[in-house]
Amino acid sequence: AQSVSQHNHHVILSEAASLELGCNYSYGGTVNLFWYVQYPGQHLQLLLKYFSGDPLVKGIKGFEAEFIKSKFSFNLRKPSVQWSDTAEYFCAVIVGAQKLVFGQGTRLTINP
Amino acid sequence: KAGVTQTPRYLIKTRGQQVTLSCSPISGHRSVSWYQQTPGQGLQFLFEYFSETQRNKGNFPGRFSGRQFSNSRSEMNVSTLELGDSALYLCASSLLGTGANVLTFGAGSRLTVL
Numbered sequence: 001a002q003s004v005s006q007h008n009h010h011v012i013l014s015e016a017a018s019l020e021l022g023c024n025y026s027y028g029g030t031v032n033l034f035w036y037v038q039y040p041g042q043h044l045q046l047l048l049k050y051f052s053g054d055p056l057v058k059g060i061k062g063f064e065a066e067f068i069k070s071k072f073s074f075n076l077r078k079p080s081v082q083w084s085d086t087a088e089y090f091c092a093v094i095v096g097a098q099k100l101v102f103g104q105g106t107r108l109t110i111n112p
Numbered sequence: 113k114a115g116v117t118q119t120p121r122y123l124i125k126t127r128g129q130q131v132t133l134s135c136s137p138i139s140g141h142r143s144v145s146w147y148q149q150t151p152g153q154g155l156q157f158l159f160e161y162f163s164e165t166q167r168n169k170g171n172f173p174g175r176f177s178g179r180q181f182s183n184s185r186s187e188m189n190v191s192t193l194e195l196g197d198s199a200l201y202l203c204a205s206s207l208l209g210t211g212a213n214v215l216t217f218g219a220g221s222r223l224t225v226l
Binding site: 034045100 | 145147154155156157160168170202204214215216217218219220
């Protein structure tokens, strides 16, 4: 079955540190990939998406992600995190143009 | 424009009862999807409706059902509630459906089953 793996369950960083959250998917066909963020007490919001074209996509709040087809990966990066980036981050892939399959999520804690 | 609206935001039920949750999509969006979010299982797809028809269904028992009305508003129903149904139920809407568009999520309905 298709799946999305986020290997980091809880990441703790200090402000200004660089961030990379891993995401791997197991689906051999054409994929549409997403990163969503859920801030404490808020609803899921789209950070960025990849449908086609440039594999390096930029999202809101300084986040970016790189689609590496050969590695089935779509890792999320930010060069310098802020305390306000504390949230849960979800990688997701559209499977068969019918449903969004989510990873388990990575909880990110930024210490001031 | 208004986002995806889910009601009620919080509710408490007891085992064996049933519950109905409502979702109003963004104006003009014709697709509504439902997801269940729990700490143990994460976000899992329940079903998707488009133009009042269920287009896809996840791996949930028949106690979970839904429907969509002509104005694109959707409801989901869970009958014979079990403790394990305690979760945040998220609704998401899109213009034409999951494959074609980005989903916009509502704040969710948090169900507690006692």
